[in-house]
Amino acid sequence: MTHYFHYQNDQLFVEDIALTDIADRFGTPCYVYSRAALTDAYRQFSDALKAREHLICFAVKSNSNLAILNVFARMGAGFDIVSGGELQRVLAAGGAANKVVFSGVGKTAAEMRLALEAGILCFNVESAAELDRLNEVASSMEKIAPISLRVNPDVDAKTHPYISTGLKQNKFGVAYTEALALYRKAARLSHLRVTGIDCHIGSQLTETSPFIAAAEKVLALVDQLACEGIKLEHLDLGGGLGICYDDETPPSIAEYAQALLGTLQGRTERLIVEPGRVLVGNAGVLLTKVEYLKPGEEKHFAIVDAAMNDLMRPALYDAYHEILEVERKPVTSPLSNFPPEGERTNEKGDSLIYEVVGPICETGDFLGHAREMAVEQGSLLALMSAGAYGMSMSSNYNTRPRAAEVMVDGKTPHLIREREIVSQLFAAEKIIP
Ligand code: LLP
Numbered sequence: 557m558t559h560y561f562h563y564q565n566d567q568l569f570v571e572d573i574a575l576t577d578i579a580d581r582f583g584t585p586c587y588v589y590s591r592a593a594l595t596d597a598y599r600q601f602s603d604a605l606k607a608r609e610h611l612i613c614f615a616v617k618s619n620s621n622l623a624i625l626n627v628f629a630r631m632g633a634g635f636d637i638v639s640g641g642e643l644q645r646v647l648a649a650g651g652a653a654n655k656v657v658f659s660g661v662g663k664t665a666a667e668m669r670l671a672l673e674a675g676i677l678c679f680n681v682e683s684a685a686e687l688d689r690l691n692e693v694a695s696s697m698e699k700i701a702p703i704s705l706r707v708n709p710d711v712d713a714k715t716h717p718y719i720s721t722g723l724k725q726n727k728f729g730v731a732y733t734e735a736l737a738l739y740r741k742a743a744r745l746s747h748l749r750v751t752g753i754d755c756h757i758g759s760q761l762t763e764t765s766p767f768i769a770a771a772e773k774v775l776a777l778v779d780q781l782a783c784e785g786i787k788l789e790h791l792d793l794g795g796g797l798g799i800c801y802d803d804e805t806p807p808s809i810a811e812y813a814q815a816l817l818g819t820l821q822g823r824t825e826r827l828i829v830e831p832g833r834v835l836v837g838n839a840g841v842l843l844t845k846v847e848y849l850k851p852g853e854e855k856h857f858a859i860v861d862a863a864m865n866d867l868m869r870p871a872l873y874d875a876y877h878e879i880l881e882v883e884r885k886p887v888t889s890p891l892s893n894f895p896p897e898g899e900r901t902n903e904k905g906d907s908l909i910y911e912v913v914g915p916i917c918e919t920g921d922f923l924g925h926a927r928e929m930a931v932e933q934g935s936l937l938a939l940m941s942a943g944a945y946g947m948s949m950s951s952n953y954n955t956r957p958r959a960a961e962v963m964v965d966g967k968t969p970h971l972i973r974e975r976e977i978v979s980q981l982f983a984a985e986k987i988i989p
Contacts, residue, residue: 558838560590561940566884568938572967575843575882579936582971584845585862585959587947588938589972591627592965593839597809598631601831604813608820608827611677613657615795615832616642618944623963623972624836625649634677636795636830640667643674653677657792657828659706659756661686661727668693672701680706680754680792682729687742694747703742704752704792707735709773713758713766713796716873729755735777736784743786750786753778756794756830762806764815767793771819778825791820792828799837801941802876809834833944840943842867842959843882844923846935847915855911858931863914864921865953867939867946871920879912879924882936906930912937916954947973952981 613634634655653674694701708729798806844862869875912924957976
């Protein structure tokens with residue numbers, strides 16, 4: 557837990573506001589972000605890279621709220637996008653098109669047109685077919701598309717298989733062995749301009765060595781390309797730096813940056829990075845309320861008002877999020893004879909081991925397993941480290957309106973996304989005669 561989230565007299569605070577106050581004002585479930593945590597993480601990154609020309613392209617997919625994008629845009633960030641929709645968000649948030657890199661294996665012609673019209677910095681192209689399509693689209697618009705090839709360096713990121721992207725068997729990028737031939741092809745196409753090279757090997761990495769291994773392979777290609785007269789202007793080394801959810805010990809931003817800079821010594825190309833999680837993950841929590849306590853024969857359940865539609869990571873990756881009591885206080889059991897005498901785990905006899913689950917009709921709808929907590933009906937809980945891939949992966953499953961989002965700035969909470977209302981959810985649907 558960073559100091560932006562801290563206990564004061566047994567009350568959990570975000571900056572200078574108690575989370576109980578946020579729940580009173582905005583209701584639950586609610587994502588709550590600390591603005592200072594966001595700006596602090598960004599500043600650590602830019603300070604760590606200041607020795608060389610660089611551009612930090614925030615990975616929009618990790619958290620695409622306009623207010624968050626705007627905080628980074630005002631600090632000079634660029635953006636890594638993977639859809640036309642994300643491009644429109646970046647522009648609506650005040651981001652600069654000429655600092656946008658466009659990744660993704662399935663760019664449509666319409667998305668390419670949008671990005672060319674806006675004048676983005678670079679397309680990170682992921683296949684031979686995409687090179688052809690981009691050349692055609694650019695030609696039809698009488699524009700030249702700046703491109704990088706996303707090279708798959710075939711290194712093991714040693715992370716969860718669903719978020720590992722840099723191995724040969726993954727769908728991402730162009731094979732390392734084919735990259736040279738594809739660069740030659742790109743250089744021949746009339747409406748493309750080769751400007752860089754790109755790689756991204758996975759997410760939630762907790763060691764520097766895979767980043768270094770990937771960078772070294774990329775640099776070997778850069779040198780081969782130079783021999784053939786293809787000079788690159790930038791090196792995009794992707795994102796992927798992990799954060800601490802539980803007991804992981806990822807390198808700090810400074811250590812990661814030092815390691816990258818070490819491999820780039822003597823190089824003049826501009827460095828681009830695409831961090832997502834490390835800038836927002838520990839800057840946000842999901843605030844939720846206990847609706848019911850349900851004792852069971854084998855397990856006790858704390859049923860909360862947030863669910864897998866709000867925070868999908870536990871259900872999808874079996875991911876761990878710390879769960880904290882918003883008010884640490886003795887609780888009186890709402891049920892007679894509960895908790896059972898023999899199971900009481902602390903002196904006050906009010907803390908028990910719970911499965912923390914949501915109301916959705918799926919067994920996979922859990923937010924945490926076997927958590928010891930002192931809670932009662934109405935208690936507030938904070939799911940920690942929920943700023944990245946939380947709200948951005950949420951859905952309306954079970955016709956659940958999406959949560960509100962609040963950004964705290966010192967003493968001031970700003971509502972940065974209103975809670976959805978049910979009528980919005982089916983406004984586009986029609987009954988047929
Ligand atoms: N660049 C590219 C091309 C990416 O695909 C990604 C993430 C990033 C940058 C940012 O990676 P980061 O710095 O955030 O690790 N939903 C998963 C994570 C999926 C990551 C997808 N790509 C999760 O909740 O853990």
